[in-house]
Amino acid sequence: MSTEALAETHEAHAHDGHHPSDLSYIKVAIFLAVVTAIEVFTYFQSVHGWGENTLIVMLTLAMFIKFYTVVGWFMHLRFDSELFTRMFVAGLVLAVGVYLAMLVTFEFF
Amino acid sequence: MADTAVAPSAPQTAASSPAPTNTGISNEKLAMWVFLGSECLLFGGLISTYMLYKNRLPEGEIGPAEVFDIPFTSVSAFVLLMSSLTMVLALSAVQRNDITRSRIWLLTTALLGATFIAGQVYEFTVFYREGLGYTTNLFGSAFYTLTGFHGVHVSIGIAMLMSLYVRSMNGKLTSDHAERVEIVGLYWHFVDIVWIVIFTVVYLFPQ
Numbered sequence A: 001m002s003t004e005a006l007a008e009t010h011e012a013h014a015h016d017g018h019h020p021s022d023l024s025y026i027k028v029a030i031f032l033a034v035v036t037a038i039e040v041f042t043y044f045q046s047v048h049g050w051g052e053n054t055l056i057v058m059l060t061l062a063m064f065i066k067f068y069t070v071v072g073w074f075m076h077l078r079f080d081s082e083l084f085t086r087m088f089v090a091g092l093v094l095a096v097g098v099y100l101a102m103l104v105t106f107e108f109f
Numbered sequence B: 001m002a003d004t005a006v007a008p009s010a011p012q013t014a015a016s017s018p019a020p021t022n023t024g025i026s027n028e029k030l031a032m033w034v035f036l037g038s039e040c041l042l043f044g045g046l047i048s049t050y051m052l053y054k055n056r057l058p059e060g061e062i063g064p065a066e067v068f069d070i071p072f073t074s075v076s077a078f079v080l081l082m083s084s085l086t087m088v089l090a091l092s093a094v095q096r097n098d099i100t101r102s103r104i105w106l107l108t109t110a111l112l113g114a115t116f117i118a119g120q121v122y123e124f125t126v127f128y129r130e131g132l133g134y135t136t137n138l139f140g141s142a143f144y145t146l147t148g149f150h151g152v153h154v155s156i157g158i159a160m161l162m163s164l165y166v167r168s169m170n171g172k173l174t175s176d177h178a179e180r181v182e183i184v185g186l187y188w189h190f191v192d193i194v195w196i197v198i199f200t201v202v203y204l205f206p207q
Helices: A003-013 A022-048 A052-074 A082-105 B027-053 B070-095 B099-129 B138-169 B175-204
Strands: none
Touching (some): A022 A052, A022 B175, A052 B070, A052 B175, A082 B027, B027 B138, B027 B175, B070 B099, B070 B175, B099 B138, B099 B175, B138 B175
């Protein structure tokens, strides 16, 4: 299931005060399973000499897509009050900022 | 003063008519989101510590490349991911007041979570037998702390799911109580997204 298809399904449900249908949830789960399969595939391809940086970028992208999909669809942030999003994103941004600073300080990169 | 006394309000007979809040949204749900935001800091700290320490190994010490079994962990990750689907189907069933299906999906979610925990126990046992104890090296300490904390969160989630299941069996979980299922679901999905990050950063990133 492409992100465009997900977006179309979202349009049908967003802001109408209702959560998506069971079928939509199953489609989202299939999409997540496919992304996970791609992630695992890239791991085995690394044996055949893909560049390390390419792999890290691809895996990070896949991770963000899965994270965003679960939070938006299964946790209903796309359909619920914006206040919930603000509360969660505040903690997330703070965590990412603090620990990126820590990793830079300890010369991880 | 007696004139200003407030008459006792009528008893609330159903959870579907909660008291109004200042924000217009559920305080319990808001509290769960604030809690999950704070949990990002806990797991962020554990993941960053792992990233810092994973390669600080003396020559010849056991490290991630020697112990990780990616096919096995991929199956575990898939099991936990699918438990998010069954969780959201349980919520959907409760909202429709389809109590039988909600019980089935709640129990399935708890069983998938238990399968994940069983996989983690097996993985820890194998690693220990291969020579990676909690105090063997910095990688071992950081790895067991991170994945152990996550495992404890999954176990707490299973306990919450089972409490919902027992309430349902006692007839105390109907569509009036859908928000309870939703709040437990938020926790469960959070545990899933934390594993999405751990699976990528700890297991799949090139060692």
